[in-house]
Amino acid sequence: MSNEPGRSSTSRIFALLQTCRHSAGPVTLTELARRSGIPVATAYRLSRELIAEGALERNADGTLQIGLGLWELGSAAPRGQDLRRAARPVMLSLADHTHLVVHLAVAGHQRAVCVEKITAPRTVTNVAGAGEELPLHATSVGKVILAYSDDPRVHAVQSGPLRRYTTRTIVAPGRLASELAGVREAQVAYSRSELTVGTASVAAPVFDAEGRFVAALGVLASGTEWMDRLTPEVRRAAAAISRRIHVNA
Numbered sequence: 001m002s003n004e005p006g007r008s009s010t011s012r013i014f015a016l017l018q019t020c021r022h023s024a025g026p027v028t029l030t031e032l033a034r035r036s037g038i039p040v041a042t043a044y045r046l047s048r049e050l051i052a053e054g055a056l057e058r059n060a061d062g063t064l065q066i067g068l069g070l071w072e073l074g075s076a077a078p079r080g081q082d083l084r085r086a087a088r089p090v091m092l093s094l095a096d097h098t099h100l101v102v103h104l105a106v107a108g109h110q111r112a113v114c115v116e117k118i119t120a121p122r123t124v125t126n127v128a129g130a131g132e133e134l135p136l137h138a139t140s141v142g143k144v145i146l147a148y149s150d151d152p153r154v155h156a157v158q159s160g161p162l163r164r165y166t167t168r169t170i171v172a173p174g175r176l177a178s179e180l181a182g183v184r185e186a187q188v189a190y191s192r193s194e195l196t197v198g199t200a201s202v203a204a205p206v207f208d209a210e211g212r213f214v215a216a217l218g219v220l221a222s223g224t225e226w227m228d229r230l231t232p233e234v235r236r237a238a239a240a241i242s243r244r245i246h247v248n249a
Contacts, residue, residue: 009046012036012038012042012046013046013050015036015037015038016032016036016038016043016046016047016050016056017050017055017056017066018036019032019035019036020032020056020064020065020066021066021133022111023035023065025063025065026059026061026063026064026065027063027064027065028062028063028064029043029044029047029062029064032047032064047064050067051064051067054067055067082245083104083106083115083206083214083215083245084104084115084116086241086244086245087104087116087206087215087217087241087244088116088118089244090237090240090241090244091103091104091116091118091217091237091241092118093237094118094219094233094234094237095118095119097233098219098226098230098233100219100220100221100226100230101117101118101119101219101220101221102117102118102217102218102219102237103116103117103118103141103217103218103220104116104117104141104206104215104216104217104218105134105139105141105142105145105203105215105216105218106145106214106215106216107145107149107151107154108133110136110153110154110156110157111133111134111135111136111142112133112134112135112136112139112141112142112145112216113132113133113134114132114133114134114141115215134195135163135165135195136154136157137157137158137162137163137169137170137171137176138163138165138169138170138191138194138195139191139194139195139201139203139218140189140190140191140201140202140203140216140218141189141201141203141216141217141218142191142216143179143180143183143189143190143191143203144183144189144203144204144205144216144218145216146158146176146180146183147180147181147183147184147189147205148184148205148213148216149213150213158173158176158177158180159173160173162176165194165195165196166193166194166195166196166197168192168193168194168197169194169195170194187204187205187235188202188203188204188231188234188235189202189203189204189216190202190203190227192227198222198223199220199221199222200220200221200222200223200226200227201218201219201220201221202218202219202227202230202231202234203216203217203218203219203234204216204217204218204234204235204237204238204239205217205238206238206241206242206245207242207245208242208245208246209245209246214245215241217234217237217238217241218234219233219234
């Protein structure tokens with residue numbers, strides 16, 4: 001039983017996992033306990049159990065991070081499997097044609113979660129891998145999610161504060177709202193050195209058989225010179241994934 005009134009063991013386990021998930025990098029046990037509001041002794045016991053199950057991983061320096069086992073468990077969700085099954089052939093074709101990084105992201109808790117990634121020779125180095133997260137306001141896939149998601153937790157990001165990653169990151173809520181209106185009108189979003197200097201991306205929305213937004217398809221490149229050529233290709237690829245979802249529905 002929990003030694004914290006009104007808080008179950010399950011609640012504390014999820015608090016630990018969510019704390020790791022939303023941390024900028026690996027965390028110490030003390031940091032994990034403090035940020036999750038759980039006593040250190042309890043955090044230590046639960047973290048050992050989570051490490052044994054692969055949900056957490058302990059690094060050589062003793063810090064903790066989300067484990068591969070948790071991602072493998074989450075990837076077994078039928079909805080995620082169906083989405084990746086429909087998207088992967090299109091993503092492979094797009095990556096082969098552009099020789100760039102193609103990734104697919106869905107809405108997480110105030111973040112964009114990368115659920116599939118295809119790499120190609122001209123890759124950029126700051127791309128999130130499958131299961132990793134990206135900021136919503138500073139990435140093209142994130143802007144698509146902000147523009148189309150009906151999740152109140154996603155919308156809450158727009159009220160700020162917005163973290164500045166580079167001098168080009170949009171941090172004014174009014175300016176972000178204006179850009180998102182343009183995303184909805186054009187069905188395409190851009191990020192130009194807004195997360196990392198020298199990296200640009202373009203993304204388009206993917207819809208399910210009922211016309212509901214489900215994911216954002218993005219392509220990343222080093223430099224903005226690719227954007228004009230990539231825009232129609234990303235739009236077509238996103239539409240192709242949507243059609244595949246319709247057929248498989």
